[in-house]
Amino acid sequence: MPSKGLERGPQRADTMIGRAPTMNHYYLLGRSGLRVSRLALGTMNFGVDGFHAAYGKTEEEAEPIFRQYLESGGNFIDTADFYTAGESEKILGRLIDRAGVRERLVLTSKFTNTVDPSDPNASGNGRKHIMRAVEASLSRLGTDYIDLYLLHTWDRITPVEEVVHTLDDLVRSGKIRYAGLSDVPAWYAARAQSYAKAHGLAPMINLQLPYSLVSRGIEAEYVAMAQTLGMGLTAWSPIASGLLSGKYRRSGDGLSGTGRLTNPDTGGREVSASEWQAIDALESVATELGRSMAQVAINWVATQPAVASVIIGASSAEQVGSNFEALDFEIPADARRRLDEATAPQLGAPYVMFTPQYQSWVVSPGLGIGDKPTGYAPPVFNAAAQPTE
Numbered sequence: 001m002p003s004k005g006l007e008r009g010p011q012r013a014d015t016m017i018g019r020a021p022t023m024n025h026y027y028l029l030g031r032s033g034l035r036v037s038r039l040a041l042g043t044m045n046f047g048v049d050g051f052h053a054a055y056g057k058t059e060e061e062a063e064p065i066f067r068q069y070l071e072s073g074g075n076f077i078d079t080a081d082f083y084t085a086g087e088s089e090k091i092l093g094r095l096i097d098r099a100g101v102r103e104r105l106v107l108t109s110k111f112t113n114t115v116d117p118s119d120p121n122a123s124g125n126g127r128k129h130i131m132r133a134v135e136a137s138l139s140r141l142g143t144d145y146i147d148l149y150l151l152h153t154w155d156r157i158t159p160v161e162e163v164v165h166t167l168d169d170l171v172r173s174g175k176i177r178y179a180g181l182s183d184v185p186a187w188y189a190a191r192a193q194s195y196a197k198a199h200g201l202a203p204m205i206n207l208q209l210p211y212s213l214v215s216r217g218i219e220a221e222y223v224a225m226a227q228t229l230g231m232g233l234t235a236w237s238p239i240a241s242g243l244l245s246g247k248y249r250r251s252g253d254g255l256s257g258t259g260r261l262t263n264p265d266t267g268g269r270e271v272s273a274s275e276w277q278a279i280d281a282l283e284s285v286a287t288e289l290g291r292s293m294a295q296v297a298i299n300w301v302a303t304q305p306a307v308a309s310v311i312i313g314a315s316s317a318e319q320v321g322s323n324f325e326a327l328d329f330e331i332p333a334d335a336r337r338r339l340d341e342a343t344a345p346q347l348g349a350p351y352v353m354f355t356p357q358y359q360s361w362v363v364s365p366g367l368g369i370g371d372k373p374t375g376y377a378p379p380v381f382n383a384a385a386q387p388t389e
Contacts, residue, residue: 024073024384025327029106029308030205031230034147034178036106038302038327040076040234041069041320042313046091047084056084057315059091066095068317072324076106078208078234078311080152081137082113093142102143108206109137110182112152125151125158127166134175148206149176154184160192168201180206180231186221193229204231208311211235211301213244214278216345223306232308238301239294243275244282246293274343281342285335291325298326300339 026035043066048056057065069077077096079088089109096102111133114123121128138144149170151163167179179202181189189207196203207226209218215237226233239245248271271279279293286293302310314320331339352358360367 026075027308028232029148029178029234030180030226030232031203032178032205032232034106034205036076036232036309037074038309039074039298039324040078040108040309040311041066041074042236042311043077043079043088043092044083045088045313045315046079047087049087050085051082055315056087059094062091063095064317065314065320066092067099068320069314070099070101072321074324075104076108076309078108078236079141080110080113081115081133081140082110082152086115086136086140089137089140093140097142106147107141107143108148108150109141109146110150110152110208111137112155124155125163127162130163130166130170134170138175145175145177147177148180149178150180150182150206150208151184152182154188160188161195164192164196164199164201164204168196171202178202178205180204180208182208183210186225189222189231190225190229193231206234206308207231208234208236210237211304211307212238212240213282213297213300213339213343214240214275216343219345220347220351223304226306233306234309234311235301235304235307236311238310238312239297240275243271244279244293244297246283246286250276278343281339285331285339288335289329289331291329292322295322295326295329296331296339298323299329299331300336302327303331 026037028034029036043062045056046059046062048058077092079092081089083089092107096105096107111130112123112125115133115136116122122132123129134146134149137146149167151167167176170176171179181192181204184192184207189204193204195201207222209222211218211233212235218233222233225231242248250271282293282296286296289296291299298310298312301307312320312323314323347355353362
């Protein structure tokens with residue numbers, strides 16, 4: 001258990017990564033050679049200052065979470081300069097150093113949000129801010145490079161060409177290894193990737209977006225765009241801030257349960273009828289499979305098209321371990337169909353015209369037409385060798 005590891009003192013990399021068989025599968029992120037685990041550890045709650053302080057963890061509370069993630073085989077860590085006013089990066093840097101795992105980890109950080117509201121160039125996606133932001137993150141993390149550096153949020157005004165050139169300069173300087181995007185319009189991501197390719201610049205290998213059974217809006221454009229242009233999706237909020245965890249229940253017209261969604265300090269909100277429909281379907285499937293609702297919700301996201309990794313947050317080491325068990329099973333076809341139908345997003349025009357149902361009715365009625373036959377491009381996977389007798 002993590003507590004025993006702490007009692008023994010810091011563990012080194014060779015004893016902390018790759019123990020659990022469920023996490024010994026790693027896949028390339030986007031069109032790159034970077035290998036990442038199916039679950040990434042989100043550290044937005046590492047620290048007790050700033051915007052996320054209401055549900056933050058002290059360094060002492062965060063360390064067992066971090067160590068459990070490593071012991072389970074995870075290698076993909078996500079943070080940002082904005083998280084807990086920079087405290088997340090500081091804590092994470094110290095935890096990584098004590099564990100001696102810097103070279104084993106794929107460390108991700110992000111820039112965009114303000115670090116000084118009085119300075120117009122201390123936020124956004126302009127070159128001046130990016131250059132300052134990366135230096136500050138490197139200092140807080142106690143490292144000389146960041147494996148994956150992401151634009152955090154589209155600021156609506158900075159030319160995409162400036163962002164792409166700046167990220168390319170950072171790759172060439174060695175301050176970052178790869179570049180990517182988070183929470184941007186699909187057209188913006190496509191423009192950035194196309195511009196980078198046309199000019200021989202560092203590509204965007206990652207696109208980080210919210211995705212869950214109650215938030216499937218990215219399916220209209222982002223999934224096909226990411227697949228076509230070589231960007232691996234990392235999905236954040238796979239259990240919708242706890243809504244899909246099973247800890248919340250109907251209470252009259254509201255919500256009961258303890259957590260962020262019922263805490264007015266962290267944005268308590270109402271739950272829609274369609275969300276309750278999703279919760280009911282999820283609970284039914286989880287009961288049939290003998291799994292927790294959170295595990296089924298994470299499994300569903302992790303096995304969706306274009307998703308390379310799912311970002312999990314955790315309030316305890318036990319929760320981390322439980323989340324890893326989401327990769328131990330398959331959702332049967334009928335159960336997946338029920339989940340898909342209960343949570344299907346409402347597609348308006350023109351997206352409804354791009355569905356198999358519409359095209360088999362109007363575009364190619366009576367014909368079966370696909371891009372490639374099954375087996376045309378089977379996945380390449382190097383399975384772990386099994387012991388011989």
